[in-house]
Amino acid sequence: MSNQELSTAALSVHPHRRHWDARYRASYQPRPPSALLQRWLARLPPGDALDVACGAGRNTVLLAAYGWRVVGVDVSPVGLRIARAAATERNLKVDLVAADVGEWSLPTAHFDLICVFRFLDRSLCPRLERALGPGGVLLYETFTVAQQQLAGGPQTAALLLQPGELPQLFPTLDVLEYSEGVVAEEGQPRALAGFVGRRAHEAFPTPQA
Numbered sequence: 519m520s521n522q523e524l525s526t527a528a529l530s531v532h533p534h535r536r537h538w539d540a541r542y543r544a545s546y547q548p549r550p551p552s553a554l555l556q557r558w559l560a561r562l563p564p565g566d567a568l569d570v571a572c573g574a575g576r577n578t579v580l581l582a583a584y585g586w587r588v589v590g591v592d593v594s595p596v597g598l599r600i601a602r603a604a605a606t607e608r609n610l611k612v613d614l615v616a617a618d619v620g621e622w623s624l625p626t627a628h629f630d631l632i633c634v635f636r637f638l639d640r641s642l643c644p645r646l647e648r649a650l651g652p653g654g655v656l657l658y659e660t661f662t663v664a665q666q667q668l669a670g671g672p673q674t675a676a677l678l679l680q681p682g683e684l685p686q687l688f689p690t691l692d693v694l695e696y697s698e699g700v701v702a703e704e705g706q707p708r709a710l711a712g713f714v715g716r717r718a719h720e721a722f723p724t725p726q727a
């Protein structure tokens with residue numbers, strides 16, 4: 519975990535950090551990795567991956583197990599400690615960064631795969647697009663407004679996608695897969711949108727002579 523980012527005063531008072539640290543301390547239950555990620559990992563060659571708001575690392579650890587060099591970023595050091603323990607238990611290498619991802623300096627044109635699961639910050643989306651390397655893939659799955667009719671999950675409008683919104687947040691990516699609907703997860707109904715998009719290779723044209 520990056521001690522530099524852990525020691526910043528800004529992070530120590532971050533409201534999301536307080537909220538999520540308390541949640542991980544009070545009620546953490548190990549959860550299986552995302553089914554969408556599992557399905558796509560079977561067809562993508564490993565490279566450099568970023569897991570945005572990685573939490574307790576269920577997907578970060580899976581990425582490392584598939585041979586990816588993975589960076590997980592999350593505002594909750596308590597969540598990241600759980601992720602670190604899970605990776606160590608499996609003898610897997612992961613790079614964990616404690617930071618507000620909105621403030622974190624994302625590299626440009628770097629990642630072969632970016633994952634975002636159960637997290638929404640619309641202002642971050644243009645930077646995520648730019649952080650994908652040529653041919654890089656974005657996997658994004660989070661809740662839609664239909665979750666407000668269901669028990670559990672986020673209920674705040676800012677954290678919920680409108681119908682059809684997710685592909686519109688990534689207008690430069692080619693859509694490889696998109697779905698919306700209610701699925702049962704561990705016995706709970708979840709209203710989710712799932713998007714898989716790829717940055718075109720020709721996003722970086724060679725200068726003409």
Ligand SMILES: C[S@@+](CC[C@H](N)C(=O)[O-])C[C@H]1O[C@@H](n2cnc3c(N)ncnc32)[C@H](O)[C@@H]1O
Nearest residue numbers: 534538571572573592593594617618619635636
């Ligand atoms: C519902 S959890 C999802 C965790 C993980 N992606 C998963 O699917 O298991 C949401 C995560 O977002 C993190 N988070 C919230 N605001 C954040 C921010 N500004 N920067 C980084 N992480 C943030 C929380 O700490 C929490 O771990």
